[in-house]
Amino acid sequence: MNEKQPTDIFQQRLKDARTLRGLNQAELAGKAGLPAASVSHFESGPRKPSFDNLKALASALDVTTDYLLGRSDTPEASAETIGRLHRDLGKLTEQDLKLATDFLDLLVQRKTKGSE
Known part of the structure; x- marks a missing residue:
């Protein structure tokens, strides 16, 4: 079975959304009010964001949390x-x-x- 795990989906969606918005990891961290290393850890996998950090990342990227979590395929869903x-x-x-x-x-x- 080659189905992606939710953690894998989040990592990829976070990176995709960051790239879509033209941000590097440090810029995203600044917009989300997080330490720069946090975004790196979230994208590479050793850490998962708290609910508050997930909301901050979604807000900074102007996407829904559902998109980041793989529950929606449309980043711009209102x-x-x-x-x-x-x-x-x-x-x-x-x-x-x-x-x-x-x-x-x-x-x-x-x-x-x-x-x-």
């Missing part, structure tokens, strides 16, 4: 929109939820057809 969806979900009626689900299905199908 955390604000995702947060609003979770926050307002309980305000929707069953009929509204069905409509929202149908709309999301339509968007996913449209994206899938566009990438073929």
Whole structure:
């Protein structure tokens, strides 16, 4: 089995996001308020970030924590929109939820057809 482990995914995503933003390790560390050696350790694997450090890295890189953790493949996913969806979900009626689900299905199908 050649499946990547979550730690491997995080290491690669952190490096990819840093490169995407045109930052070296020291610059990312400065933006995230971390010691420069921390970013190096996170990318090479001997250390894993705390929850607070993970949030600081995601914020400094303008990506979601889900992207860094391998739960999303889109670095630019809007955390604000995702947060609003979770926050307002309980305000929707069953009929509204069905409509929202149908709309999301339509968007996913449209994206899938566009990438073929």
